[in-house]
Amino acid sequence: xxxxxxxxxxxxxxxxxxxxxxxxxxxxxxxxxxxxxxxxxxxxxxxxxxxxxxxxxxxxxxxxxxxxxxxxxxxxxxxxxxxxxxxxxxxxxxxxxxxxxxxxxxxxxxxxxxxxxxxxxxxxxxxxxxxxxxxxxxxxxxxxxxxxxxxxxxxxxxxxxxxxxxxxxxxxxxxxxxxxxxxxxx
Numbered sequence: 712x713x714x715x716x717x718x719x720x721x722x723x724x725x726x727x728x729x730x731x732x733x734x735x736x737x738x739x740x741x742x743x744x745x746x747x748x749x750x751x752x753x754x755x756x757x758x759x760x761x762x763x764x765x766x767x768x769x770x771x772x773x774x775x776x777x778x779x780x781x782x783x784x785x786x787x788x789x790x791x792x793x794x795x796x797x798x799x800x801x802x803x804x805x806x807x808x809x810x811x812x813x814x815x816x817x818x819x820x821x822x823x824x825x826x827x828x829x830x831x832x833x834x835x836x837x838x839x840x841x842x843x844x845x846x847x848x849x850x851x852x853x854x855x856x857x858x859x860x861x862x863x864x865x866x867x868x869x870x871x872x873x874x875x876x877x878x879x880x881x882x883x884x885x886x887x888x889x890x891x892x893x894x895x896x897x
Contacts, residue, residue: 718733771807781815783816
């Protein structure tokens with residue numbers, strides 16, 4: 712009998728932060744929860760950071776994740792925006808650290824590649840694939856794509872941890888296809 716595993720995924724943001732919680736049992740992931748934190752209503756950046764910390768602690772205490780997967784900040788042209796995003800990510804990470812939860816960072820391209828097979832996929836494509844992979848009913852899908860981005864980080868971590876492939880570990884879809892030619896349609 713395999714142990715249950717809970718993975719929390721976070722899409723950091725200073726206006727909207729998305730999260731998703733996956734339950735893995737018998738090597739099968741399923742949706743537990745997903746949602747967003749609306750932070751735009753708070754004018755003060757430090758207040759936003761406090762709200763992020765408080766909400767992440769609340770989610771951790773409610774769902775008791777074994778691991779945290781978080782989207783790594785990407786490099787942009789606006790240095791101030793990058794700094795604020797990095798702070799939001801750091802506060803979410805600090806919340807996990809305070810509860811002794813291991814943290815795994817994934818680049819946005821890596822997450823998209825893991826879910827859709829295309830590192831340049833649109834947020835809508837990621838949401839669509841998550842809905843199909845995890846069998847999420849239409850009524851459970853949220854209009855905010857930050858929620859599915861958080862869930863995508865969790866599912867990416869599940870794939871990257873190698874648990875879906877038995878003893879084999881794959882770097883990405885291309886590696887899987889190269890090593891499983893008999894399973895790939897041409």
